[in-house]
Amino acid sequence: MKKTTISASLLASDLSDIKSAALRCEQAGVDMIHYDVMDGVFVEQITFGASVLKGLKRSTHLPVDVHLMVDNPTKQIEFFAEAGADSITLHVESSCDIPKCLERIHEREMKAAVAIKPATPASAALDFISQCDMILVMTVEPGYGGQSFMADMMPKVAEIRRYADENGFPELDIQVDGGIGADTADIAKAAGANVLVAGTSLFKSDDMRGLCSLLKG
Ligand code: DX5
Numbered sequence: 212m213k214k215t216t217i218s219a220s221l222l223a224s225d226l227s228d229i230k231s232a233a234l235r236c237e238q239a240g241v242d243m244i245h246y247d248v249m250d251g252v253f254v255e256q257i258t259f260g261a262s263v264l265k266g267l268k269r270s271t272h273l274p275v276d277v278h279l280m281v282d283n284p285t286k287q288i289e290f291f292a293e294a295g296a297d298s299i300t301l302h303v304e305s306s307c308d309i310p311k312c313l314e315r316i317h318e319r320e321m322k323a324a325v326a327i328k329p330a331t332p333a334s335a336a337l338d339f340i341s342q343c344d345m346i347l348v349m350t351v352e353p354g355y356g357g358q359s360f361m362a363d364m365m366p367k368v369a370e371i372r373r374y375a376d377e378n379g380f381p382e383l384d385i386q387v388d389g390g391i392g393a394d395t396a397d398i399a400k401a402a403g404a405n406v407l408v409a410g411t412s413l414f415k416s417d418d419m420r421g422l423c424s425l426l427k428g
């Protein structure tokens with residue numbers, strides 16, 4: 212089994228002070244920051260964009276993984292590259308030329324990933340596996356933090372892990388996002404996920420460090 216990486220979703224932090232939130236993550240042993248970008252079109256809410264990330268990058272050493280929940284990600288790739296993003300995930304359900312966007316993300320020296328919503332089959336992500344460093348299987352409907360983990364997404368995680376192993380992509384990272392905490396992390400890991408996004412559980416915990424090492428297992 213691959214080593215587990217913990218990515219903290221800032222969405223559940225005090226958004227007026229994400230600099231302190233990132234510092235808290237760093238001190239707690241979190242591996243990565245998960246930066247949820249919502250445009251009010253692909254999902255209902257609007258969060259933050261590349262200009263806010265630029266400020267954040269000046270104040271954290273942690274890599275920042277950008278989860279683009281936007282209808283048209285193409286232009287955003289350039290903005291986030293300039294802002295210092297370390298990796299970008301785009302949804303296969305969004306309106307863009309996915310292979311071209313993944314190629315551009317790599318050209319800008321970032322890691323590239325595709326995400327699938329709960330109703331989207333694993334095959335829709337597997338179509339792009341040769342261009343992906345990571346595949347994100349959403350374990351909630353994108354749009355809001357604090358929702359319940361959908362265990363019925365685990366067969367998709369297992370299918371992707373099996374396909375990756377059998378087809379020469381043993382290094383593929385599989386990320387799960389939504390409802391991850393002490394009670395669900397093991398289910399996701401057993402299915403083959405190795406990058407766990409946690410927002411609510413981490414930021415609501417009074418022992419972030421303890422929870423972080425528990426999630427890593
Ligand atoms: C949901 C976001 C998630 C979310 C995870 O649309 O993509 O990253 O913030 O948060 P929790 O851990 O609260 O489910």
Ligand code: ZN
Nearest residue numbers: 245247278388
């Ligand atoms: Zn996310």
